[in-house]
Amino acid sequence: MAFVNRRVLPGFSLSLGYTMFYLTVLVLLPILACISKASTLTFDQFWAAVWTERTRAAYLLTFGTSLVAAGVNVVLGLLVAWVLVRYRFPGRRLMDSLIDLPLALPTAVGGLVYASLYVKKGWLGQYLVPLGIQAAYSRLAIVLVLVFIGLPFVVRTVQPVLEDLDAEAEEAAASLGASRWQSFRRVILPPLYPALLTGFALAFARSLGEYGSVVFVSGNMPYKTEIAPVLIVARLQEYAYGEATAIAVVLLAISFAMLVLINLLERWSKGAAHA
């Protein structure tokens, strides 16, 4: 106990108890309610609801676009974080506060704005559509809004780590004859892996559940641009609560599995960074 009492927060049991309570009420209970609702179905009904050609297309689209968007965000986010940390220029603070805007903006607004920009008569669409680039009502459109929504997660996880990074290590690498690419890949990148993976996981998880913005830009065409949350809403429309939650449970299960996988990767990369 003497060991425990040296912690900043008083009472290990109190803080643990609070954490458990909080997690249970806010996270676990809703998930349990979801699972219990889905379990009102028989196995055959459950399977019929969650595993059709159409739901499979929707899962693929949801997970595929989320993965691509999170991947794009890792590259873009690292670049943005780098610029914000390593350079001093007028407007930097403004740019820094702009990063969080996608978190504050109602996502439906984001979706509406993106769609109106990229349609045939939109500001950007008038140049893109003649080139054959359909960035509204297509899969590309979904990726675009998901990138918009996920960007802050990568930037905000990478930024503090980058700030702590010692410039001396880079200088040492340079003086030992490393090329720019070598010192980026061998010196700068490894300590960033855990933060990049966390950012990736957050952006990815955020994208999986996104509904508000995507329905406005995707066009919602079955088998093509219909995301899994749209199917859930469609089933609710039929008052088929069990079937709707069944799809939600499948999404939850796949998401959970992928997040565990990313966590393992992250732990492994931390080990690699320290070695």
Added chain:
Amino acid sequence: MKIHFLPQAILAVLVAAGPSPAASVELLNVSYDPTRELWRELNASFIAQYQKEKGVTVSVKQSHGGSSSQARAVIDGLEADVVTLASYIDTDAIAQRGLITGDWAKRLPGNSLPYTSTIVFVVRKGNPKGIKDWPDLVKPGVEIITPNPKTSGNGYLTFFSAWGSVVLRGGTRAQAMDYVTKLYRQVPVLDSGARGSTVTFVQREIGDVHLAWENEARLEVAEAKGDLDIVYPPISIRAEPHVAIVDVNVDRKKTRAVAEAYLRYLYTDAGQEIIAKHYYRPANDVVLKRNAARFPTLRLFSIKEIALDFPDAHKQFIAEGGVFDRIYKPR
């Protein structure tokens, strides 16, 4: 849908915490999306009339949203005194959970329908694609805007209309299937709700024709100031937005008398005139005739001509595994 939930929850709390119904009575009317302007005017007119007649001050709170998410909110505990939803399916879902009792549709005149509506076409100025009737929609190169039948009342009413336009004019089911398949292949965007489709058609300028609620179409054309025209097809569905008292709630809140007076008021001449003014087709024939210029005649077919009733039609055509699902199945 999630967007609508919070305001409703707050409203529910407000209503629950409201004062006792002695001196003044508060009603909550849970309705669907495009009826905001209609109810604002009806409420004001009813409140003045009731004050004059009974000396009781009534206030009416409104809640608007997608019709089926509104129904789900009532089922989940939103304390609505009356529901005025877009479709029988949604009101019936509330009744099936025991909140509305008995043969509710028979309780008010005209099958509890103070007004009906339909689905019409909105086209670009001068109707460049020459769209006059349902078959014109599937001509090559015509782009159609209408919401997703799976998530929108406007959406499934469009589907029923399209289906009826074939089978009620001598077509077979196979021909109807072929027609709706062609039609939905020419829909580039399936918005989730009626207003979303309006934005796509009007602001984004996508599509040649918008299949919309008659009252929405009128508003849309009026606001476009000459850029859009309305086209009445010769045949379309009769949409039936029923009204009903939520028995369990009015009995607990002791608001039944006022709620009944409120719904009966819709059938008075004054109520019917307001309804007509907002381009909903009044139930009263005299008022309808008086406003004949606003409501061109077309054959409005009943859902019973293509299915047993609205729930059956939804099950056959729209629900999982129904006709609509077959349209998009990759061949």
